[in-house]
Amino acid sequence: MSNLDNFRQETRAWLEENCPASMCEPAAEDDIVGGGKKATYKNPDAKLWLDRMAAKGWTAPTWPKAYGGGGLTKAENLILQDEMFRINARTPITGMGFSMIGPTLLDYGTEEQKLEHLPKIVSGEIRWCQGYSEPGAGSDLASLQTKCEDKGDYFLVNGQKIWTSGAQYADWIFTLVRTEPQAPKHEGISFVLIDMDQPGVTVKPIRLISGNSPFCETFFDDARVEKHNLVGQLNRGWTVGKRLLQHERSSISGLGSAGRRGRYDAMGTLPDIAREYIGLESGKLADLSLRDSVTRNTMNLRAFNLTQRRAMEENESGGTPTFATSMFKYFGSENGKERLEIQLKIMGTQGLGWEGDSFSQAEHTLTRTWLRSKSSSIAGGSSEIQLNIIAKRVLGLPD
Amino acid sequence: MSNLDNFRQETRAWLEENCPASMCEPAAEDDIVGGGKKATYKNPDAKLWLDRMAAKGWTAPTWPKAYGGGGLTKAENLILQDEMFRINARTPITGMGFSMIGPTLLDYGTEEQKLEHLPKIVSGEIRWCQGYSEPGAGSDLASLQTKCEDKGDYFLVNGQKIWTSGAQYADWIFTLVRTEPQAPKHEGISFVLIDMDQPGVTVKPIRLISGNSPFCETFFDDARVEKHNLVGQLNRGWTVGKRLLQHERSSISGLGSAGRRGRYDAMGTLPDIAREYIGLESGKLADLSLRDSVTRNTMNLRAFNLTQRRAMEENESGGTPTFATSMFKYFGSENGKERLEIQLKIMGTQGLGWEGDSFSQAEHTLTRTWLRSKSSSIAGGSSEIQLNIIAKRVLGLPD
């Protein structure tokens, strides 16, 4: 038996023994674990599952063991994911610690920074959020104005960030700040890590059209940053920040392991929902115009998923991937938005409820998921920005 | 009885007496009369009909009688068109003399120019073509390089025009030429009329993807232009040229009287063709996906035609039309292209024939009409240029 087969057997056995039964049931929105000091667990199994997985480093399976990770190879990780998928085990914890700042520190952090921050991400002790956008710096991120002054021993940060996702739950924030106001806009930016547990940091949730408040405004008023929390070189933070954006886009577009399951599948796939709300006639969805939309979107999604797989295979087989993360971000979010719009059409007035008992919980969730989906083509670099990037970096079209 | 009722009765009587029966039958492509010295008439009735209408000035019904026109009011002209439509009378003659240079001379020509050129357009004696685009000046028309030098008594023109529609049949060409090479590009252009019957003018037809050659390259090699054939001021030709473009766009978009009948209706309307090639099932087109395309395109066309009517009514009622010719050019050509694409889908392989007896004449025509339709969003200012114009002139979006 090969080592991988061995690994699979051991993993399967361990999961069967250690994954609590309730962690194999579908997760509702508020079952998703993000960790951090403020975390609460409505189901104690969730904490148990997190701790067990974290102890093996399997909350971050491919990170080095030295930093608390699982130290798995890509192949081993695929097996782990497969086996978790097999028993429908929930991902024990997710968040920007894992998808963004962790990978970025692995690329750009000092040994000291890795040792300080990564283990606390793995264990779920510290939850992170992202401080990039500002009211005047959205798509044009590099025009950010949050000021970071060198005070000798430490930095002092003043300014405002917006769209800091989950800031109300987070312990630390990674930010892009301006350290050199006179320099050209890309060259005076630094990447710093800020402890949010201090008086100089204030967080104010933003209510969205969906009624939820996943994002905040975060204000810095003489917030203090120790100098060892500068990542990369001073005034060279743009390089670090851009790399992190790639991790973000991979994550939004579902290129990471999240891609294994649809993002909006709370109610099942589009054909499932159509079968329920529209019904079949002679084996076909009864509304042929909607059926056409359903097949288009579903076929595009399948082609998209195949392309994600191809990208991974090309990477593994050593060829250069000839297409960019931006494509996945762009196509994935547009296809997802379209899917929700079709879902609305399928569900008719039953998909547009806001309050009242006339709608099931799933229907209420759909209305809000539809509205929230609109942010997928805005946040993390809008669709327009992704198309610009493809045109410039991949196609080489002139400015 | 009102004057208009009177006019209608007289017009009806005159048309019934004077319109040859064969001129009330649908016109094939090569039945369309463009006039000019090189014109031939495969049906002598066509010439008779032209001469009779020209004698009344009804080939250009609203032009002043002083220049050979009919001198009709808008209201009278509508009646004339109505009455012609009633008996399916063909338009006796069409062309750029009527749709472009005529109206432009009425706006900008000197009395001498009007008296010289307009009556010959009305009578069909002289056929005109347009010399605007050059190989390096397409969408960016103002970068044109055809040189026009002042030789004291006359001008000398050297250069090349492209997309000169119907140049092989035309007697005169109206052109934009560069009279001041040093000036900013819009300010060194003049508008001149050139007699093509001279050794310095050479015409070479361009074969298109449709197999037809409606356009030519036209070369000027020391072509001579009398000074009285300058329209408007020297170096101020851009103003005249732009106005003419508006007349062109109106004409392409079907805003003129041509709009009363579809441009691509050789085989009937889209629903007609679909009934023939797809058939009905329970009263609906048997292919429901195609049916959806047919209704979309047809409903858009109806909305478009209503909007053309609204534009005319707003004009007549004295209000400023709040939307531009560019919209008609853009939407009309895109809708027309879409219509032909749907037609292809309806006709399947029968709509893609090129040679051979397996296709009817109408089917052969369709294939080529489909290909030709692709030029409608390129010629006369591309769709992209029209959208730029709308964004700038109508919406006031910044450069």
Place this chain on the structure above:
Amino acid sequence: MPLVLNEEQNMLKDAAKDFCTNNTPITQMRKLRDEKNENGYDTGTWQQMVELGWTGITIPEDFGGLGFGYMGMGVVMEECGRTLTCSPLFATAVVGSSAILHGGTDEQKGELLGQIAGGELLMALALEESPHHNPYGVAATAEKSGAGYKVTGSKKFVLDGHIANKLVVVARTSGAAGDRDGITLVLVDSDAAGVSVTRTIMADSRNAANIEFSGAEGVLLGEEGKGADVLDKVLDAARILLAAEMLGGAQECYERTVEYLKTREQFGVPIGSFQALKHRAAEMFCEIELSKSVVLEALSALDEDSDEVPELASLCKARLNDTYNLVSSEGVQMHGGIGMTDEYEIGFFMKRSRVCEHTFGNSAFHRDRYGVLQGY
């Protein structure tokens, strides 16, 4: 049919614009929502609308209305659409009054139309039984009982159902769901025995109700079994007037977006200078211009009681569904992050557009109907 407004209609439009801008800006809708107002509209504002005569615009002068016609009501609806005004105007003074006008006896007209014009009577149409518009699909039954009818069945998505005094219930005296024949309209008081109303709040913060009828008594409106003749007319008027509202919403949303494109700067320039956004904005402009024309034509046709009303209603509703959907989605996207916030108003247009879209027929419904009416 004229495609331009006459002087009278222009004056009405200007007055409506003033009223809506000053009295029912979007902040009013937000307030009603946040306060969870039990009516879903402001009664004071409603009283002002009544005083302005809006409730009687489409009601002939003989019956106490202004006899201003549908074109007049259209310009008012359009302005209400711009400010997302919440009021019983549509359900009562468009849908309800047109049901009485087309189906009522002279006596019913005499009694009820005046009450509508006077703002004393609020109405609602209890039609749908599934999440999709399906006028002939009713299964609710009406049984003759004495001088009236007893109605039994479940109705969904009854606009203003929780505040209406009288309900026009679409029920069936014969045939099966799907049949055009056998449909009967019954006028039921909402406080009658056997009527149970559950208020529902939709994504656009407007009202709809689920209503259970269990042997509720009412009186006939129109002919027994021939209710579809009246219903079709009522629905076409409703579709066209709703499209007028949608036109107002689409225009307002679009104008705000174009304005934002001119002022919001990124990369040191207004984002409206980016050509990709310009082209999308210009395409929307075309869609809106075409939408204006179809709404005007359809309103004219209503006033002339033209044979083309059904096809124009479908042309109109399908186009406004698509245009409002497009413009409001692009509105949010072009506003970027701020467009996603509840604080900013642009998102309200998106919510409203989708509810309108599913009211009295989505685009697929109307394209199908248009094709059928044109014989293909």
Place this chain on the structure above:
Amino acid sequence: MPLVLNEEQNMLKDAAKDFCTNNTPITQMRKLRDEKNENGYDTGTWQQMVELGWTGITIPEDFGGLGFGYMGMGVVMEECGRTLTCSPLFATAVVGSSAILHGGTDEQKGELLGQIAGGELLMALALEESPHHNPYGVAATAEKSGAGYKVTGSKKFVLDGHIANKLVVVARTSGAAGDRDGITLVLVDSDAAGVSVTRTIMADSRNAANIEFSGAEGVLLGEEGKGADVLDKVLDAARILLAAEMLGGAQECYERTVEYLKTREQFGVPIGSFQALKHRAAEMFCEIELSKSVVLEALSALDEDSDEVPELASLCKARLNDTYNLVSSEGVQMHGGIGMTDEYEIGFFMKRSRVCEHTFGNSAFHRDRYGVLQGY
């Protein structure tokens, strides 16, 4: 199923690219067209293809082929698509050979596959009877007659029908047009009595024929009445391999267009610097990348004889129909006036794309089929 080429396939692809670039550039197609070549392909070039072994790529080694599989044929088709190469490769070595492979007796395979691999036998599939792909819609009949069958009926759009030596005729021994049962494949020599072939030239300058069969004699291919089982497999292979050709055409057309955007100047700058064109180019890039993935997956599935072949064939053909259509239309539009000229090659891709689109199922056909296969 792997979504990347192995080394052998990469070598084949490189060789095919070299061959097509040097031996069958688009100028060859133009020449064949302008000279009104009676075959519609260059016999010398065809001989070279045979020598390269292309005719035997999908034929097992036991029957004289290379046994390289469909993935191998796919890369060749893709390169042929880039240069719009005219040859009997598709009709004979994809469609014809797969009909023999799936339907033939051992004896038929032994005799015919070697002839195909050797370039001695040209084949064509006589299927369609209407302008729209309709595999079970055949009305042509086959009647048993001695050891063989007599075929009667009219066939349309028979690719390479005028040059084929043998025709696979889809006929009916029982049932009515539309039935899947009762279809029988008959192998008819094209010079048999009762076969009348009319060559037809399509918009892409390729060949198709109308063929009249009046009691033409042939032999059974596969089982009587069960021809649809073979036909479906043949058609799926044909759809996937045609999609591979279309992928090549779409890529070539797209790359030429992007290159033109970089070099053509207007308003003093390359037109590719205009954002609206950039965004459209970037959107097309996405469509092409997705197209590559589905073609690779479908070719793999064919080689593995997977159960997913039917749905992947439909996924593939629908997507390539739409992508090639989009890219070739945009190609002409972005080239502007010059794109409309016959002298420039970009328009050829548009013509080819539409003919491909209507060959073996347009997008509506395949979306419908995909839905059915997925149970909705």
